[in-house]
Amino acid sequence: MTEMQSGRSCLAILLAAGEGTRMKSARPKVLHEIGGRSLLGHALASLSEAGADAVVVVTGPDRPEVALEAQAARPAVQIAIQAQRRGTAHAALAAREALAAGYDDVIVAFADTPLVRPETFSALRAALADGAAVVALGFEARDPTGYGRFIIRDGALEAIVEHKDATPDQRATTLCNAGLMALDGKQALPLLEAIGNANAQSEFYLTDAVAVARSRRLRTRALMAPESEVQGVNDRIQLAVAEAEFQRRKRLAVMAEGATLTAPDTVFFSHDTQIGRDVLIEPHVVFGPGVSVADGAVIHAFSHLEGAEVGPAATVGPYGRLRPGAKLGEKAKIGNFVEIKSSEIGAGAKISHLTYVGDATVGEGANIGAGTITCNYDGFFKYRTTIGAGAFVGSNSSLVAPVTIGAGAFVGSGSVVTDDVAPDALAVGRGRQVTREGWAKSFREVSLARKAAAKKP
Ligand code: UD1
Ligand code: CA
DSSP: OOOOOOOOOOOEEOOOOOOOOGGGGOOOOOOOOTEEEHHHHHHHHHHTTTTTTTTEEETHHHHHHHHHHHHHHHOOOOOESSSSOOHHHHHGGHHHHHHHHSSSSEEEEEETTTOOOOOHHHHHHHHHTTTEEEEEEEEEEETTTTTTTEEETTTTTEEOOOGGGHHHHHHHHOEEEEEEEEEEEHHHHHHHHHHHOOSTOOOOOOOGHHHHHTTOOOEEEEEEEEHHHHHHOOOOHHHHHHHHHHHHHHHHHHHHTHHHHSSSSGGEOTOOOOOTOOOOOOEEEEEOOOOOOOOTTTEEOEEESOOOEOOOOOOEOEEEOOOTTTEEEETOOEEEEEEEESSEEEEOEEEEEEEEEEEEOTTOOOOTTOOOOEEOOOOOOOEEEEOOTTEEOOOOEESSEEEEEEETEOOOTTTTEOOBBTTOOOEOOOOOOOOTTHHHHHHHHHHHHHHHHHHHO
């Protein structure tokens, strides 16, 4: 259910005051990335898609990077500081002002749990709309150690007991708390404020909202999710597991939209990769952020693309490299060991082998021969190369920018082109060939004679 359908307003509180020491990193944990986007960015995007009208990110003191990242992902985000880590309920109360503003739904989510789908947040909201005061999300844990356990009696969620506080009997259950929770907006603040810290860790547990709600005769609900969706990230190994799950989903989504992946497990996407229909992606291709591939294009094996636009029915690779600002027109062809950066390649242009094209415009139907280099950098500044429609650049040419090759012009192979070439002209910039008849034969004879003379004692 979307916010449109429910008509209910929604506040999301995203807890990000983690220490993240197990990452062994100079970077805050929630700024580590999967699919080229921070964990925090994933959680924010999912909450936004689930219709959150306002989001408060709760972060620790001295974490300006976290606030900056949150603002980049969602400019209207509010930042609240939790001065001391005193538990998840205490962290949620850092958003007290927003809680008091009276939203219909309140979601408390964790920024280190990046794979929760918008549909799941929406399901939690739907349970609130259905009359529950507290809705917790659970999962069947392969290994429940460390997680809070659901205590279900007569089909109702009675309480959540943290692992450290649980009895051996309670620890035997594998029905665990995923951590995130939805609370009815009218009850959220009084419930959170009623939570105490008389437990093994002397922390204010968000999970106690369940028992407090029950004691007030309010309805509680438990919803279930697959473990793969609610897994958190605490170290680099879990980061890799989350990355794998992200890639698995993205591959399925790309194929569901009509692209063929010959070996899906070997293709890696970014969160924002856009792939059209009837696109063929061969094995071992990596998409960095900001790539779109139009219908009918082919990305051959071992290609690497980032910040690039691939036009309809264009082809890349094998071993193609598209760097930021590469834009390929319809049916353009980028062949093996070709690198394109900040360049527009016109429709039907061919750059088939061993070439670097940077800061250039290549006209429609131009043919760029093997080994061509645009010399775009003098160590200080970058310069542009312009190649007109239908131009032919012979193999192994160096185009020293700034330089323009006119439409339909021809550059002889091996040329170093430093001056502009007029449309339809021929430019040859290389040493002239000299041929001497019979030279090799006489060289051989003279050399053999010298060698024989030198061998005599
Ligand atoms: C929490 C749940 C547990 C659940 C588990 C799932 C509680 C009390 N326990 O336990 O039932 O099974 O998640 O992974 O909620 N945070 C703050 N400030 C704090 C404490 C935590 O911002 O003072 C944030 C952390 O950054 C993290 C999240 O809240 O993103 C969860 O905190 P964490 O300490 O990891 O909770 P767990 O002990 O794992
Ligand atoms: Ca945790």
